[in-house]
Amino acid sequence: MKDGKIYCVALFDSVSHVMKAEKLLKEAGVQYKIIPVPKSISSDCGVCVRFLPEQKEAIMEVLIPHVQVRELREVLR
Numbered sequence: 001m002k003d004g005k006i007y008c009v010a011l012f013d014s015v016s017h018v019m020k021a022e023k024l025l026k027e028a029g030v031q032y033k034i035i036p037v038p039k040s041i042s043s044d045c046g047v048c049v050r051f052l053p054e055q056k057e058a059i060m061e062v063l064i065p066h067v068q069v070r071e072l073r074e075v076l077r
Contacts, residue, residue: 010049011071028062
């Protein structure tokens with residue numbers, strides 16, 4: 001059900017990248033949720049990291065130096 005809220009997702013090429021991202025975000029104390037990739041987005045991996053738009057900078061700061069992020073995208077929920 002869509003409630004009109006915007007959130008962001010970080011897409012990865014593999015589940016191992018998602019698992020590494022999850023570990024890094026947990027250690028950094030950044031709020032996130034691992035979810036299936038939304039149907040409106042195709043992904044080879046199948047799962048992604050969901051977060052609030054205001055956390056985008058923190059997410060990038062934690063992930064970009066350590067794990068390959070394929071894409072960051074805003075999604076309407």
